[in-house]
Amino acid sequence: MLIKNIFIELRSRLRSCNVFITTGVDFTKNCNLKISIQTNCIVLNYYKDDYDKSKRRDSLSSIESLSDCYSEDEYEVTCVIPVRQYCQIIPNSMSCLKIDKSTISFRILTEPKNGGNFYKELLSANNFDSPTKGSVLKLNVKAGEELKLTCANCSNVVSGNCVKFDRVLELPTANLDMSEWFCHGHGHSHSHGETPQPSDGVIKPNKTDFLYRLTFFVVNNSVLSDKTNKFNSKREVYHCNRCLAWLGLKDKDTVKLYNSEIKLQQNNCETVVFAHKTVQDIHTDDFIYTIEYMTREFNLGFQYTVMCKIVLECTISATKKQYLLIWVMDKELQVLRNNVDTILNDKIELQSTSVTKILFKVEFCMNEEVESWVSDPGVVTTEISKGMFSNGLAHLQKMSQKVPESFRNSNGYCVSYLKV
Known part of the structure; x- marks a missing residue:
């Protein structure tokens, strides 16, 4: 089986796609690969020569030359990745190609499907009428019950x-700092004529x-x-x-x-306490919902999503805390991924989903970096439980496996996704 997993970041505003493909082939051995970028699909042709090693070609630097060496019927495996349903590719626009062991990654350019080209686009009138999703907390506790x-x-x-x-x-x-809202103290024991006590x-x-x-x-x-x-x-x-x-x-x-x-x-x-979609995994679902809700509240009033920083604190003992630093990069990133069952049947079908792309880092004490995040008024901070912290971190580490290892880290932070 040539292809095991497909993960595509579709960025319609930037007119580009980041493609990550995991295969069952070790490309460091004697094998050749041809990648053909067409308007409605991506074609992978794989050829392996076990007998004549002199026919090996460099699949990293000279992909187009492979088409001159072999005819179509000489390839052992041909895989077609259809993308017509989601975007229109500009042929021969591939760049940033990287083949590392069994993984393939590259970038391609796209054109709008509703007319225009790479340089201009026809916008519909209802693009800015999308309502804010999930802005209301569903609490199961009511007064008097x-x-x-x-x-x-x-x-x-x-x-x-x-x-x-x-x-x-x-x-x-x-x-929230109460001293910024009122000119008088708000201690529980403070009353008129008494000396104000510092609030704890x-x-x-x-x-x-x-x-x-x-x-x-x-x-x-x-x-x-x-x-x-x-x-x-x-x-x-x-x-x-x-x-x-x-x-x-x-x-x-x-x-x-x-x-x-x-x-x-x-x-x-x-x-x-709050309604969840997946009651069986309450910690992970609560973790995902928390990040999405805090990001939504942070971007309230902005026309476009801006990058949001979140600090999740977890108490692991009476005197010790752990900190999860989260930098939300894309709130509603469209991702195309394969259905595993269809690949087993030699037929590739892509499914589209909207995810949140983040950078994260775990710190085990209050160091200088954590202190700078917590003291920043633009950073949202909240406390979470120990179970939610560990399950959420496991979820981020699992979702990070969707991209090749060389793309999982950036400036000391790990790259991951929510709800893939």
Whole structure:
């Protein structure tokens, strides 16, 4: 089998495609390859000569010369990659060709399908009417409704029987500085005539408040069971008293619980705090949704998507944190990839999907680079659970395998995608 995997980044605005092909052939051995760029497809002709090594040609620097050496019927394998459905290629526009062991990568230019050419395009009138997708959080907690908080790992009830919240409010972003909004103090103990006390930055909810953000919610420890509170009385990291799962963080009477580690019991039905598409893999789905939502909020009001920086913090012990630095490069990048089943049947069909392309790096302590990101007002920061951090990082590392190894790193950051 010549082709194992096809991954194409289609950039309609730049009129170009980045093509990455993984094959089952080691091109460092005695073999020849011809790549033909046509208007509606990409053709790969593979020829291997096991007997006459003098007939070997350099497939890296002289691809077109192969057509003069061999006729079409001499090739062992011919693969056609159809792209007519998605774009129109400019013939002989291939550049940046790189063949490394079993991988092929190159860049080609495209033309608009709706008229015009590489230099000009006819735009339709409804191109700028696309609505903002998924801008509303679907929260399963409502004021006045009874529910139970359970551990997502072992279903242990961590709340005090049925609890009812009088107020369900969304927390502001972590980048918000209250001193920039008001001219007076906002400490909980501050009143008229008293000396203002410096705020510790910790939000203290009332006993019946449910204060939530995208990745966690904050409650008063009075809504949690006495058994669970007693078990965590001397801990800063809040654990499940049955399975010892990390549920969140504790600060005096305030407990911050991560959405991915807690489930809700309502009317004998078990649900999550926020609705998800893939309930079986809540951590990865929550991770992807978090990045996409934060990127969407960052670009709110911009006509075009701008690059967004995100810092995801994870507490791994009472005194230690890990940081995942994410630089969103393309929010809605169109990607063409193959269907594995059709390749096994010697027929290649491409599927189009919209993904988010990012650069990421993991830092295990608060170093100079992390500090510069966190202190930047243009960087969005949030805390996530330990499970969400590890599953999300595994997802990014897996998606990074879609491109050849030589294209997986850039300036010390790893290249990856969401939802491929």
